[in-house]
Amino acid sequence: MTGTAPAAETAGNGEAPAAFLEVRDLKIHFPTDDGLVKSVDGLSFQVERGRTLGIVGESGSGKSVTSLGILGLHNKRNARVSGEIWLDGKELVDAAESEVRRLRGRDMAMIFQDPLSSMHPFYTVGQQIVEAYRVHNDVSKQVARKHAVDMLGKVGIPRPDQRVDDYPHQFSGGMRQRAMIAMALSCDPELLIADEPTTALDVTVQAQILDLIRDLQEEFNSAVIMITHDLGVVAELADDILVMYAGRSVEQASVDNTFHRPLHPYTWGLLGSMPRLDRERSERLLPIMGSPPSLINVPPGCAFHPRCPYKDLNDGKSETERPELVEVEPGHKAACHLPLERRREIWTDEIRPKL
Numbered sequence: 001m002t003g004t005a006p007a008a009e010t011a012g013n014g015e016a017p018a019a020f021l022e023v024r025d026l027k028i029h030f031p032t033d034d035g036l037v038k039s040v041d042g043l044s045f046q047v048e049r050g051r052t053l054g055i056v057g058e059s060g061s062g063k064s065v066t067s068l069g070i071l072g073l074h075n076k077r078n079a080r081v082s083g084e085i086w087l088d089g090k091e092l093v094d095a096a097e098s099e100v101r102r103l104r105g106r107d108m109a110m111i112f113q114d115p116l117s118s119m120h121p122f123y124t125v126g127q128q129i130v131e132a133y134r135v136h137n138d139v140s141k142q143v144a145r146k147h148a149v150d151m152l153g154k155v156g157i158p159r160p161d162q163r164v165d166d167y168p169h170q171f172s173g174g175m176r177q178r179a180m181i182a183m184a185l186s187c188d189p190e191l192l193i194a195d196e197p198t199t200a201l202d203v204t205v206q207a208q209i210l211d212l213i214r215d216l217q218e219e220f221n222s223a224v225i226m227i228t229h230d231l232g233v234v235a236e237l238a239d240d241i242l243v244m245y246a247g248r249s250v251e252q253a254s255v256d257n258t259f260h261r262p263l264h265p266y267t268w269g270l271l272g273s274m275p276r277l278d279r280e281r282s283e284r285l286l287p288i289m290g291s292p293p294s295l296i297n298v299p300p301g302c303a304f305h306p307r308c309p310y311k312d313l314n315d316g317k318s319e320t321e322r323p324e325l326v327e328v329e330p331g332h333k334a335a336c337h338l339p340l341e342r343r344r345e346i347w348t349d350e351i352r353p354k355l
Helices: 063-070 097-103 125-136 141-154 173-184 203-220 231-237 255-260 265-272 340-354
Strands: 021-032 035-047 052-056 080-087 108-111 191-195 223-228 240-245 248-254 326-329 332-334
Touching: 021 063, 035 052, 035 063, 035 223, 035 240, 035 248, 052 063, 052 231, 063 080, 063 191, 063 223, 108 173, 125 141, 125 173, 141 173, 173 203, 191 203, 203 223, 203 231, 223 231, 231 255, 240 255, 240 265, 248 255, 248 265, 265 340
Parallel strands: 052 223, 052 240, 108 191, 191 223
Antiparallel strands: 021 035, 021 080, 240 248, 248 332, 326 332
């Protein structure tokens, strides 16, 4: 399916997508000898132009698998992808691979987690940006090279007219990340996905990279998805936050609601595990007890219940019934069996005073 679909064909609910990017009931499963790995298992969210969505969660929660699914980078021989991904009125899950390839780089692009392994070591940084640009633009190598130099300068690479001929190993970690951003933005994509863009960078460079992404977003009015396990990063950059656990969304809210009025015990755990520098902490960090579940054998009921200190307050529903993601207040969704007022009491009386 390519192009803009008629309203009757746009989605399972019969409504055309309103947001620039809309993901509906996305499932990405991987058959293995040990069983079916349900990396993403019914995920829905949307992002508007000019806004940033932060996707957070522990390692293995399905964040990066989601981003690769949006870009159509999963091998369909090894992955079972279902649901709907709408990008500016185009449905991508059922689209031809050639159509998704045409959109990738031009309409949507990604900053990968490790720029050293994501960039080819045998080609200069400039050659790789030139190639990315010429795939979608019918220009000469000279014009593309000038564009590469301009992009490197825009992301803060010193002496870009000289560094354009350097190889990735000649760049520092922060400069490689900037070069990756330059490559991702070379065709002015309307959707930018940043997968752990500040991993392994020192805090000064982290701040520079986040400032750079914010400035470029303002310039191009791009929709941005920031994937990270660091709540400090999303607090700095995101407008909205999606909290993932075991391949599903357990909470979606604005940044303000996520940090000041969270409504899911897993989100409380993430906040309790985050170091705070704005005030003196009298107690140790509050880790989330236990480990994330196997995505082959996800616990029945609420996937978080084996680690949840409040599971016994639900009359056994946590072990048997999977909570649905429901809107508990405008723009704020959570998937939890605990009554809403009880969650608010726990947050106000027990959790918040400890943070």
